[in-house]
Amino acid sequence: MPPLDGLRVLDLTRVLAGPYCAMMLGDMGAEVLKIEEPTHGDDTRAWAPHRDGWSTFFLGLNRSKKSVALDLKSEDGAAALRRLIATADVLIENFRPGSLAKLGFSYEIATALNPRLVYCSVTGYGQVGPKKDLPGYDAVIQGESGLMDVTGHPDGPPTRVGVAITDYLAGLYAMNGILLALRDRDRTGQGQHVDIALMDAMTSALALPAGIYFNTGEEPGREGNQHHTLTPYETIEVADGLVVVAVGNERLWKQFCAALDARDLENHPDYATNTDRMAHRPRLIAELTPRLAKYTRDALIERLRAHNVPCAQVRSIGEALEDPHLRARGMVVDIPHDDLGTLRSLGNPIRLSRTPAAIHRRPPALGEHNEEILEPLAADDDSRADPQPVGAITPGVRAEEAVQAPGQARLGGKRGLKAPVSGLGVDR
Numbered sequence: 001m002p003p004l005d006g007l008r009v010l011d012l013t014r015v016l017a018g019p020y021c022a023m024m025l026g027d028m029g030a031e032v033l034k035i036e037e038p039t040h041g042d043d044t045r046a047w048a049p050h051r052d053g054w055s056t057f058f059l060g061l062n063r064s065k066k067s068v069a070l071d072l073k074s075e076d077g078a079a080a081l082r083r084l085i086a087t088a089d090v091l092i093e094n095f096r097p098g099s100l101a102k103l104g105f106s107y108e109i110a111t112a113l114n115p116r117l118v119y120c121s122v123t124g125y126g127q128v129g130p131k132k133d134l135p136g137y138d139a140v141i142q143g144e145s146g147l148m149d150v151t152g153h154p155d156g157p158p159t160r161v162g163v164a165i166t167d168y169l170a171g172l173y174a175m176n177g178i179l180l181a182l183r184d185r186d187r188t189g190q191g192q193h194v195d196i197a198l199m200d201a202m203t204s205a206l207a208l209p210a211g212i213y214f215n216t217g218e219e220p221g222r223e224g225n226q227h228h229t230l231t232p233y234e235t236i237e238v239a240d241g242l243v244v245v246a247v248g249n250e251r252l253w254k255q256f257c258a259a260l261d262a263r264d265l266e267n268h269p270d271y272a273t274n275t276d277r278m279a280h281r282p283r284l285i286a287e288l289t290p291r292l293a294k295y296t297r298d299a300l301i302e303r304l305r306a307h308n309v310p311c312a313q314v315r316s317i318g319e320a321l322e323d324p325h326l327r328a329r330g331m332v333v334d335i336p337h338d339d340l341g342t343l344r345s346l347g348n349p350i351r352l353s354r355t356p357a358a359i360h361r362r363p364p365a366l367g368e369h370n371e372e373i374l375e376p377l378a379a380d381d382d383s384r385a386d387p388q389p390v391g392a393i394t395p396g397v398r399a400e401e402a403v404q405a406p407g408q409a410r411l412g413g414k415r416g417l418k419a420p421v422s423g424l425g426v427d428r
Contacts, residue, residue, distance in 0.1 A: 002029025002356070003028055004025060006029075007029070007030040008030070008089050008090070009022055009025050009026070009032045009033065009088065009091075009092065010035055010081075010088045011032050011035060011065065012035045012091065013093060014042045014044070015043055015044055015094075016061060016164055016167035016171070017122045017166075017170040017174065017196075018093070018094040018122045019042070019044075019062055019171075020061055020168060020171035020172075021092060021122070021170075021174040021175045021178070022034070022065065023064055024171070024172075024350075025064075025090070026063070026361070027348040027358065028358075029355075029358060030089075031066070032065040033068050033088075033369070033373060034062065034067045034068065035068055035070055035072075036068070036069050036070075036367065037071065037072075038069035038070065038071050040366075041069065041366040041367075042058060045366065051340060052339055058363060059345070060345065060346070062363040063345060064361045065363070065364055066361075066369035067364035067365065067368045068084075068369055069370055078103065078104060078105075080374055080377065081105065082113060083377040083380075084377065085110050085113045085114050086114050089116070089118065090120065090178055091110060091117055092178070093105075093120070094123060095121075095123075096123065096133065096135065097123060097126075097127050098133070107119045107193045114191070115191060116185060116189065116190065117191040118178055118191045118194060119191065119192075119194065120174050120193075120194040121193065122174050122196045122197075123136060123196075123198070124136010124137070124140070124197065124198050124199060126195055126197035126199070126200060127193075128195075136198050141166040141198045141202050142161060142202065144199065145202040146206060146209070147161065147205075147206065148160055149221070150220055150222055150223075153224035159222075166202040169204070170196050170197070170198045170202075172201075174196045177194035180194075181194055208229075226281075229278065230247065230248055230274060230278075231247070231274070231284065231285075232247050232256070233247055233248065235314055236292050237289070237292075237293065238293060238294075238295045238296060238297055239295060239297075240296045240297055241313065242297075242313070243300050243301060243312070243313060244311065244314055245309065245311045246310040247309065248310070249274070252309055253266070253271075254266055255307040255308055255309050256309050259306065260291060260292075260303070262291065265284075298313075301313065326347075329347070329351075330347040331347040331349065332345075332346065333347045335360065336362065337362045343362060347359060
């Protein structure tokens with residue numbers, strides 16, 4: 001049984017950081033209810049590229065969840081969410097500070113409904129501070145945090161990292177914060193507010209350049225594929241591509257030289273220690289370049305690994321994802337999908353020996369689980385549940401005018417909501 005079995009999580013987030021956090025919790029057994037706006041759902045449902053009508057972005061971040069479509073601006077939708085909050089252990093939201101409060105779901109109101117609730121907010125700049133009301137997206141935070149200033153080549157401009165690293169970091173910190181708050185609840189019986197900012201998350205990963213700045217007053221700047229304090233610890237061009245080597249200490253330096261039959265470099269006084277090598281890095285790289293250029297990637301890696309020197313090919317995304325090692329580690333998994341047959345997805349990197357992750361629930365269609373989730377709540381209130389998305393048709397829009405969106409619930413079909421209005425769809 002996964003370790004979070006029995007926990008209910010309300011996921012009111014969109015796009016990346018929050019959905020990633022909620023997905024990780026779902027992988028570990030929590031029942032995650034993705035609360036979505038009923039006309040188009042999570043913004044990423046519309047993001048290209050698509051596979052048979054499903055956004056590949058959405059597919060990658062929303063497995064292990066159920067979808068409940070609620071219009072929180074309607075009385076019925078708000079009432080349904082209040083009933084769900086009373087049953088939940090965790091609520092995750094990524095609205096701008098104050099926005100959810102305007103809908104009647106601030107931390108204070110939610111915890112009045114359920115004092116045991118762990119309420120996690122993920123925003124660009126956090127709940128306090130002079131920038132708290134600013135919107136925050138990954139690219140903006142990468143620039144403002146200083147990450148771009150240390151990314152790229154010395155003679156080039158500051159460069160954005162190729163993935164939304166601030167979102168992933170924030171999502172991981174949110175998961176950590178939620179688990180810590182749940183552990184505290186085990187002792188106290190009380191929930192609390194977990195405040196996660198993309199800016200904080202990214203800043204925390206800048207410990208190395210921050211340490212240089214705090215202690216020397218110097219700004220490290222960009223090093224390209226080289227390292228601020230180690231060499232050779234960089235990419236090396238060989239006959240058929242690039243190899244990255246990581247000579248992180250003096251023992252590895254000796255092993256590196258032995259692999260290359262380069263005793264002259266090992267014994268050279270200018271390269272005796274890492275401090276010496278850093279002082280003479282341009283000359284050392286000039287010495288190494290012609291010696292390494294004659295090797296192919298495979299040949300050089302074979303020699304280096306024979307001497308236990310950390311190294312690897314610089315691979316394409318496709319090359320990396322087809323590595324059998326990832327399959328062996330469960331980092332590439334297959335999930336059955338009604339529309340797509342088999343959905344290949346990244347696995348969960350947290351490997352537990354007794355209670356591992358359980359990845360089997362495909363990403364949901366919009367509002368797919370309204371009937372399953374809302375009917376029991378209505379029964380508790382001695383009222384009959386409405387199985388269609390609560391507030392799905394906005395005032396002034398007739399059901400027959402709603403347009404079905406790709407990759408979302410076929411509301412009259414086998415997977416979607418069994419809506420009583422013929423032809424009801426979802427409108428982007």
